[in-house]
Amino acid sequence: MITDSIRGRVHNYIDGVLDGSVVASKMVIAACKRHLSDLEKQSTDEFPYYFDMPAAQRNCQFFPSVLKHSIGEFAKHPFELSAFQLFCNWCIFGWKRDSDNSRRFRKVYITMGRKNGKSSWIAGMCHYLACGDIDPATGTPEAVAQILLTATKKEQAKVVYSETERMRFQSPALCKMSHVKYETITYKSSGSYIRTVGSNKPFDGLNPHAVIMDELHAWQEQHRPFYDTMVTGSGSRTQPLHIIITTAGDEDSHLWIADHDYAVDVLNSVFQDETLFAFIAQMDEGDDLGDECLWKKSNPNLGVSVKLDYLKQRWLEDKSTDVGRNRFKRYHGNMLVTSLSKAFDPVSWDKCEGQLSDWNTADAIGAGVDVGSRDDFAAFAVCARFVMNNDGDSPVYRYEAKSFAYIADDTKRDLSKIPFSTWIYCDLLHREKFPVNALYNDLLSQCRQFDIQTVGYDPNNALQLGEDLTREGIVASRIAQNQLNFNEPIRDFQQAIIDGRLMHDGNALLKWCAGNAVIASDRNERYMFDKRSSSDKIDPIVAIVMAFRVASLAPAKFTGSYLIT
Numbered sequence: 001m002i003t004d005s006i007r008g009r010v011h012n013y014i015d016g017v018l019d020g021s022v023v024a025s026k027m028v029i030a031a032c033k034r035h036l037s038d039l040e041k042q043s044t045d046e047f048p049y050y051f052d053m054p055a056a057q058r059n060c061q062f063f064p065s066v067l068k069h070s071i072g073e074f075a076k077h078p079f080e081l082s083a084f085q086l087f088c089n090w091c092i093f094g095w096k097r098d099s100d101n102s103r104r105f106r107k108v109y110i111t112m113g114r115k116n117g118k119s120s121w122i123a124g125m126c127h128y129l130a131c132g133d134i135d136p137a138t139g140t141p142e143a144v145a146q147i148l149l150t151a152t153k154k155e156q157a158k159v160v161y162s163e164t165e166r167m168r169f170q171s172p173a174l175c176k177m178s179h180v181k182y183e184t185i186t187y188k189s190s191g192s193y194i195r196t197v198g199s200n201k202p203f204d205g206l207n208p209h210a211v212i213m214d215e216l217h218a219w220q221e222q223h224r225p226f227y228d229t230m231v232t233g234s235g236s237r238t239q240p241l242h243i244i245i246t247t248a249g250d251e252d253s254h255l256w257i258a259d260h261d262y263a264v265d266v267l268n269s270v271f272q273d274e275t276l277f278a279f280i281a282q283m284d285e286g287d288d289l290g291d292e293c294l295w296k297k298s299n300p301n302l303g304v305s306v307k308l309d310y311l312k313q314r315w316l317e318d319k320s321t322d323v324g325r326n327r328f329k330r331y332h333g334n335m336l337v338t339s340l341s342k343a344f345d346p347v348s349w350d351k352c353e354g355q356l357s358d359w360n361t362a363d364a365i366g367a368g369v370d371v372g373s374r375d376d377f378a379a380f381a382v383c384a385r386f387v388m389n390n391d392g393d394s395p396v397y398r399y400e401a402k403s404f405a406y407i408a409d410d411t412k413r414d415l416s417k418i419p420f421s422t423w424i425y426c427d428l429l430h431r432e433k434f435p436v437n438a439l440y441n442d443l444l445s446q447c448r449q450f451d452i453q454t455v456g457y458d459p460n461n462a463l464q465l466g467e468d469l470t471r472e473g474i475v476a477s478r479i480a481q482n483q484l485n486f487n488e489p490i491r492d493f494q495q496a497i498i499d500g501r502l503m504h505d506g507n508a509l510l511k512w513c514a515g516n517a518v519i520a521s522d523r524n525e526r527y528m529f530d531k532r533s534s535s536d537k538i539d540p541i542v543a544i545v546m547a548f549r550v551a552s553l554a555p556a557k558f559t560g561s562y563l564i565t
Contacts, residue, residue: 368546
């Protein structure tokens with residue numbers, strides 16, 4: 001009866017996917033069709049596999065019978081698998097080989113958007129593999145089954161491991177069967193254990209029964225030897241399992257791209273690989289990212305672990321910029337994106353052009369410096385802050401900014417050509433024998449004119465300038481160009497543009513630099529400007545963001561210097 005109930009839920013899910021009542025990606029549709037097709041041809045000469053329904057039921061029933069959620073709104077409640085999770089587990093643990101009754105699938109590739117319950121699901125699988133997976137040769141649980149949670153760093157692997165520990169403490173049965181020591185969960189009767197392994201701390205003597213690779217998109221080329229070690233260390237195991245569970249990556253995620261593309265080709269029957277199970281929940285090419293009716297394609301747990309209101313808020317915040325849309329496409333649409341994104345929308349930038357105010361009425365004024373290469377561009381910028389609305393405890397500010405650019409006489413650029421000749425003629429680009437010296441003198445003049453007491457600068461190539469400013473009684477605050485320092489300023493600056501709270505004077509050179517600028521984001525979605533990948537120079541716009549940061553951190557009614565921390 002239990003089997004019929006679980007089987008009914010699985011096949012209701014498959015039927016819903018195929019008739020369109022369950023919104024699903026093309027690849028999920030392909031996975032469902034593959035399962036039905038395999039059922040039709042099982043145990044034939046060309047397909048020596050069969051479906052073991054009791055084995056599939058045993059795994060699916062293990063979750064609600066033994067496991068409980070440990071965090072969130074479902075904490076202490078039985079782990080009831082969602083329909084798509086039932087389908088995956090049903091296939092992974094139900095299909096067997098005719099030759100020895102061992103598991104058919106040796107590799108599992110699962111990908112979906114963030115917040116879809118991947119960590120809890122995989123934690124549950126780890127416990128099942130450690131204590132409930134049956135060795136077909138003996139009919140008893142696998143002996144000394146090594147369940148290895150792997151990631152680029154051991155700390156990242158602990159995300160899932162921590163959930164396995166919490167889940168264990170929620171289950172009296174698991175607590176009775178196992179113990180925890182040295183960040184390892186060991187099952188007493190079989191000697192099987194769950195532990196983490198990171199590429200930064202190699203682990204010898206591996207003979208894993210299961211290897212779980214979390215967030216493969218973060219694995220880079222330097223992690224390939226570790227990847228290979230993990231997937232080739234199970235030679236003596238009867239039915240080893242390699243599980244990849246991840247969100248989409250970018251064009252630099254080469255290991256992820258290889259596995260993802262191969263899984264797509266298997267589901268599309270380009271390649272025949274009966275040992276790979278793939279479940280790819282993603283929005284399809286051509287889908288409208290803002291169509292909430294399609295979000296379930298990449299978020300199969302929508303309404304359970306990921307809420308519709310949460311995705312609506314993410315889309316509301318992300319839809320206005322290229323960077324934001326890219327972020328939503330990757331993490332919630334679960335689609336491949338470029339790691340680099342245009343920093344500023346040109347239409348929005350043009351809307352910010354206007355006549356600058358009298359800066360003597362500004363609430364605060366800050367400056368920023370980016371000297372760039374010694375034989376090329378150098379720039380500084382000043383940014384004034386004005387109170388727009390002072391109702392409530394937190395005033396709303398608007399900002400005005402302008403930049404000053406310099407270039408060396410001996411630059412390799414041909415300054416007689418447009419647009420450089422035009423910029424020089426219009427006094428937007430100052431051609432100097434010693435551009436940094438000229439920049440410093442003009443910056444000092446601006447500081448004295450507007451009583452600017454704090455200047456942000458990049459210490460790379462500008463240490464002497466910082467010391468000179470300090471001797472003049474100006475606070476020189478270091479703002480090194482990295483994600484730690486630039487993530488928040490870039491985001492706030494972009495938001496000021498979107499909100500119409502930023503004004504510039506229409507400087508054509510600054511517009512060119514803003515158009516050149518691209519942003520690189522790391523695995524934690526932190527931003528920084530990527531000068532190497534930008535189409536050309538961006539120093540003036542970098543200086544403006546630094547000046548904006550200085551001005552935005554000033555205390556209300558600026559009365560003195562302040563440090564950026």
